Amino acid sequence: MEGLKFVLVFFLLAVASSLTFASDPSPLQDFCVAINETDGVFVNGKFCKDPKLVSEKDFFFPGLNIPRNTSNPVGSTVTPVNVVQIPGLNTLGISLVRIDYAPYGGLNPPHTHPRATEVLFVMEGTLYVGFVTSNPENRLITKVLNPGDVFVFPVGLIHFQFNVGEANAVAFAGLSSQNPGVITIGNAVFGSEPPINPDVLTKAFQLDKSVVNFLQKQFWWDNN
Structure with missing residues (x-):
C-alpha cells in the first residue's frame, strides 16, 4: 500500500510538472481523443474523435500493477502508457511507463526520448542510473537509486538504468509528452x-x- 501511495504522489507531481513544462503544445480544448485516420496530414498529434462519441474507455488503461517478463537479452521490459494505449492522452503532453528489471544485470539500454523529459521513480530494487550531457563536455552524471528515490533525465539526452541489486527491480516514469518516442x-x-x-x-x-x-x-x- 505504501508503494502504491508513492506511485500516486509521483504521478500527480509528474502531471503538475507537465502542465507547466510540457514539451508538447498546450491543448486548446478539453481533450482530443485520438482516432486513426488514413486521409489528411499529420502535423503534430492525431485526429480527434467527435467529443459526443468519447467514453471512459478512451481515458483508461488496466494492469500496470502486473509484473512483466524480463527473460530477454537485456533483462528488462518497458510497458508504455502513451497515446497509443490511451487515446485520450492526445494533446495532453504527458505519458507513463512501467519498467521491470531482471535481478542483477537487468538493463534499460542507453536511449533517448526526442520529445520528452523523464522523471523516474523507483518502487522496488536498486538501480544505477545516469545520463550523458551534450557536446563538447559529454559529462556522465550517475546515481544509485533505492525504493522511493526519484531521478530526472532531461529531454533528448542519452540515459540508462541498470539493476545492481540481487532482486527484481520495478520503476515508473512520467514523460512530458503523450508521444515521447524512444x-x-x-x-x-x-x-x-x-x-x-x-x-x-x-x-x-x-x-x-x-x-x-x-x-x-x-x-x-x-x-x-
Whole structure:
C-alpha cells in the first residue's frame, strides 16, 4: 500500500510538472481523443474523435500493477502508457511507463526520448542510473537509486538504468509528452534497416571494419 501511495504522489507531481513544462503544445480544448485516420496530414498529434462519441474507455488503461517478463537479452521490459494505449492522452503532453528489471544485470539500454523529459521513480530494487550531457563536455552524471528515490533525465539526452541489486527491480516514469518516442542507441546505430554503410561506422567509431560488420549482424533486442 505504501508503494502504491508513492506511485500516486509521483504521478500527480509528474502531471503538475507537465502542465507547466510540457514539451508538447498546450491543448486548446478539453481533450482530443485520438482516432486513426488514413486521409489528411499529420502535423503534430492525431485526429480527434467527435467529443459526443468519447467514453471512459478512451481515458483508461488496466494492469500496470502486473509484473512483466524480463527473460530477454537485456533483462528488462518497458510497458508504455502513451497515446497509443490511451487515446485520450492526445494533446495532453504527458505519458507513463512501467519498467521491470531482471535481478542483477537487468538493463534499460542507453536511449533517448526526442520529445520528452523523464522523471523516474523507483518502487522496488536498486538501480544505477545516469545520463550523458551534450557536446563538447559529454559529462556522465550517475546515481544509485533505492525504493522511493526519484531521478530526472532531461529531454533528448542519452540515459540508462541498470539493476545492481540481487532482486527484481520495478520503476515508473512520467514523460512530458503523450508521444515521447524512444531511440535506443545500439539498435539505431548498428541495427538500422537498411544498415548504415559500414565505412561510415568504421570511421565514426574508429573500429576495425570486421568489428562493425559483426555488430551489424547481431540481433538488437527492443525492450519496449
